[in-house]
Amino acid sequence: MNDNGQKKLLIVITNGFAATNVIHSGLIQHMARLYELHILSDLLGENEIRAINRHFGINVKLFCEQIPAETAILKPLRLIGKAVFFRHFHIVTQTIRESQQAFWLRYSTVAFANVLECLGITRSVLVFLRKVIIARSKRMDIATKIVQQQFDGIISTSPLDIRENIIINSLGAKTPSLAMVISWDNLTTKGMINADHDYVLLWNKYMANEYRTFHQPLCNVPSKIHVTGIPRFDLYFQLDPDQVTERCFREKFGLGSARIILFATSAAKHFPEQADIVEHLVAYAKMRGNVKILVRCHPGDEPENYRLYEQENSVIIPTPQVLTGGTMVPGLRSLLDLSEMLKYADICINVASTMRLDAAACNTPIISIAYDGNKIKPYSHSVRRFYDYTHQMELNKLAIDRFVYSKQALFEALDDTLFNAKQNRINRTEMIQRFTHYTEALSVPTILNTIEEWLR
Structure with missing residues (x-):
């Protein structure tokens, strides 16, 4: 505890999505008013911390210690x-x-x-x-500085990352720990959580059940499980569309009165042929007229793959913003920019990504690409397989989106959605409440209450 009576917390950030969850959501701003915050990160340096502090009007400190690497053992x-x-x-x-x-x-x-x-x-x-993994981690001499600082707690923002596990394990029982699982797929795609935490925060009851089924039985000491919703989704639930903001949004991208198709791409390694989908969307825009295509690139995608379409009047590719020139962390306005894109787009196209939930949270119609562009691939290498992943299966049952298995099916789905008013009467936000837990901006307050409980 510092001289002002505030408890000292160390937040470990080793993942860009975790940074968005904790920083861009505004959670860090509220936490900094209650606690003395220090960040240990291999993504953020002094320049990034200064930018964060300026943006939110806070005083978070960088904890200068190297993130441990996974050893050969x-x-x-x-x-x-x-x-x-x-x-x-x-x-x-x-x-x-x-x-x-x-x-x-x-x-x-x-x-x-x-x-x-x-x-x-x-x-x-x-x-x-x-x-054995936990025991080997405890032998690594990386906790000395952390112990010396006498932190009241440490928060792991990517608890399925072995590097964060090593930090938690090296501290043993000296410092209480809390884990924030950053995505709905982590518990069924990343393997074991090789560290024991006092508290584990999860998005929804599905994830809580997965944790109890797959992870809790392996723990040395059971964690307290809390369902808190998705912190970054609070911004979606706060921002209501209005004519003034929409006019500014349209002017910024030169959209005029066109219908807007938002194509939120996936990671390039998952779908290398995504440029084919842009090609198909361009063909659709030429056929229908007065249609604009916003191509929002996934952080793991390669924007240069779409440069050849920039000459098309119908295509707009916003430049991905980063926090500073040397980091992979998105710019601090990126979540607000995405929220506006989703709110004002007439339709969102995705490829088996979390963007299905993002769009539904903004009550935007969704098309899910389930074909491989201009290629025909076997199931084992096709984008179709992603929709059969464990974390996707329950969402599939809700039918919040329309799957398309060909270029022709894409065109038909676009026609039905863009020119069929019935599509706009579906309340997708309410339909996904089992996944978002909240449909109001309550996740950040819930997390703050949980942290307070954890530190008592």
Whole structure:
């Protein structure tokens, strides 16, 4: 605790999406008014911290210590644990991923997991591997400075990252820890959480059930689970469309009175042929007229793939903003910019991404691309497989979006959505409440209350 009576917290940020969850959502602004905050990060330096402080009018400090790297001993232990974890819990996501692997690797993994299953020792092996990883982490001498600072608590914003696990483990029971799981897919795609936390914050009840089923049984000490909603979604629920803001938005991008198609791309490694979808959208715009296409690039996408379409009058590719020139963290207005795009677009097109939820939270019609551009690929390499991942399956049942399996189907879906007023009567925001937990700006206040409870 500092001289002003405020408790001191250390926030570990090693992931750009985690930064958005904690910083861009405004959560950090509210926390900084209640606590003395220090950030330990390999993404943020002094320049970025200064920019954050200026933007929010706060005084967060950078904690200068190097983020530990995963060691040569920990990595194979983690990968073995991850493979056994997926097999033991029969997680569909990994089964689909394995269809892309070389036969010998897939066969070896399955054979090893089956042997453990037949011997009835799978869970024991997982618990053992996890204990070894935690024990090895504790030997790494990285906690000395943290202990010296006498923090009242440490927050892991990406708790499935082994580097953050190492930090938590090296502290042992000296400093209370809280984990914020940053995305709805993490618990079924990343393997084990190789650290024990006092509190774990999750988006919704689906994730809470996944944590209780897959992760809690492996913990040395059970964590307290809190469902808090999605902090960055608070901005979506705060911002109501209005004519003045929409006019400014349209003027900024030169949209005029056109109907707006927002194509929120996916990571390039997931869908290398995404430029084909832009090609198809351009063809549609030429056919229908008075249609504009906003191409918002995923942080893991490559904007240069779309440059050849910039000469088209119908295509606008906003330049991705970063916090400063040398960081991968988005600019501090990026979440507000995305919110405006979603609110004022007539339709959002995505490729099996969380953007399905973002668009629905803004009550914007959604088309989900389920074909591979101008190529025909087998299921094991097709974008179709992403919709069958474990975390997507319950959302699929809500039918908040329209799946398209060809260019022609895309055109038909665009016609139905852009020129059919019935589509606008569907309240998608209410439909996804089971995933967002809230449909009002209540996630940040809930997290603040949970942190207060954790620190008592």
